[in-house]
Amino acid sequence: MSLNMHLDGHLPSTHQLSPHWQYGEFPVLARQFTHYSSRDLWEADTARLPKALAKIRRAARGFAEQHIAPLASAADLAEHLPVGECLPDVQRLLIEAGKAGWLSYFMPAPLGSMPWQAVTQPPIWQCALVVEEFSRACGGLMLLLSAHHLGCMPLLLSGSPGAITRHLAPVYRSCLNGDPHLVAFAITEPGAGSDAEEGHGAEVYRPGVVATPAPGGYLLNGRKCFISGGDLAKSATVFAALQGEGMDSWTCFYVDADSPGYSIARTEMKMGMRASGAAELEFNNVFVPNGRLIGGLRKGWALNRATLNASRIPVAAMGVGLARAATELAVDFARRYKLGGKELIHYQDVQLHLATMVAETRAIRSLIWQEAKHAWKPRQLNASLCKFHATDRAQHVVEMALDLLADHGSLHEQRIEKIFRDVRLTRIFEGTNQINRLSLIEDWQEQLLPLDSHSPIVGV
Secondary structure (H helix, E strand, O other), X not given: OOXXXXXXXXXXXXXXXXXXXXHHHOOHHHHXXXXXXXXXHHHHHHHXXXXXXXXXXXXXXXXXXXXXXXXXXXXHHOOXXXXXXXXXXHHHHHHHHHHOOOOOOOOEOOOOOEOHHHOOOOHHHXXXXXXXXXXXXXXXXXXXXXXXXXXHHHHHHOOOHHHHXXXXXXXXXXXXXXXXXXXXXXXXXXXXXXXXXXXXXXXXXOOOOEEEEEOOEEEEXXXXXXXXXXXXXXXXXXXXXXXXXXXXXXXXXXXXXXXXXXXXXXXXXXXXXXXXXXXXXXEEEEEEEHHHEEOOOOOHHHHHHHHHHHHHHHHHXXXXXXXXXXXXXXXXXXXXXXXXXXXXXXXXXXXXXXXXXXXXXXXXXXXXXXHHOOOOOOOHHHHHHHHHHHHHHHHHHHHHHHHHXXXXXXXXXXXXXXXXXXXXXXXXXXXXXXXXXXXXXXXXXXXXXXXXXXXXXXXX
16 A cells, blocks of 8 residues: 555654654654554564474475465365365375475474474464464365374374384385375274363273284274374374273374275365364274384373374364465455445445454464463363364354445355354364363362361362
């Protein structure tokens, strides 16, 4: 916008009463504490990041705009493919993402692709930045690329150098060489969604996937469902209870998808994030050798919860990316569409609407960055509140965009209806937002027990 132009109800920046130019005439000392700028908000935020993270954010945006955004509509509208099949363009995306390091950035070279300049920053923060950029371009393709990191997380969090060098490093190396090896995270069962993510339900749940001791390892039997990327994954971190025991015996097994007895029963017809398959996995006497037991016997429940704590902040960032996409589309629509002979952006009620959307989006990003920058050891309370609050507010922002576009918002070419379908899933996976609220209380419960005369006041 030219400096001589202005919105209805606002003064041009060259006006005598505009602080835009007046601040520039303040004394040098005063200018250190005053600022009025038309600088792009994304650029301004990126400039405030540590240099290594700013570079990652710029690279992620560039990759998303070049490789993800052009495929978003076609991947969303594509027919439901048979199990194991992938659109050629999506397969090429996986290859390009692997070669560019977007499937291996949780470890630095030579094991992965994390820039050495970034190793001083929490990997979860780096992941949140990437996920936001990819989500803005397409929720489904973002999930296809990002669910892989969820599958890899138990290998990292096991703390075992052997698990990392024998299992994870070859996965990363394959991706970087242009042969994408996706890893799935398999916890959800047909009879247990939230029971696999919350202790109170897990205490009484009868496990569906069971590991039976066999010479040299274990035999897995049962089913997992709603496994993101499970249809294309070449391996999976599978959580199973030991035969005759409950969820407290949960153990993580690293399983190759080509193992005898391992099969993919189907993929779901989904409302949103359709470019990423949600698979049902079946295990029929799948043999897993002892060397592929991750984290130790009966350590799976804690490993699962640690994985969820690590992943819930990036899931919150998915909400930011989708809210940001909706806000940008709403702004673009308001600048182009006319009512009563003038663009919507000149109407003050539209300006108020957009201001709220911007504030909501930036507020949840600020929350995520605040928690992510300290997330070397992500606390359950902080990760859960990021997840439920950011994704709840993100859906509200998307609904505001739908309100602004009115009838136009229901048209696929406007992209808002796709974003609405995509954002709803962020409130369900990684624990429903209700489960995440209970996770906050669970983490905090010792301070919430009924007061007695010696109890301190609880700080919030």
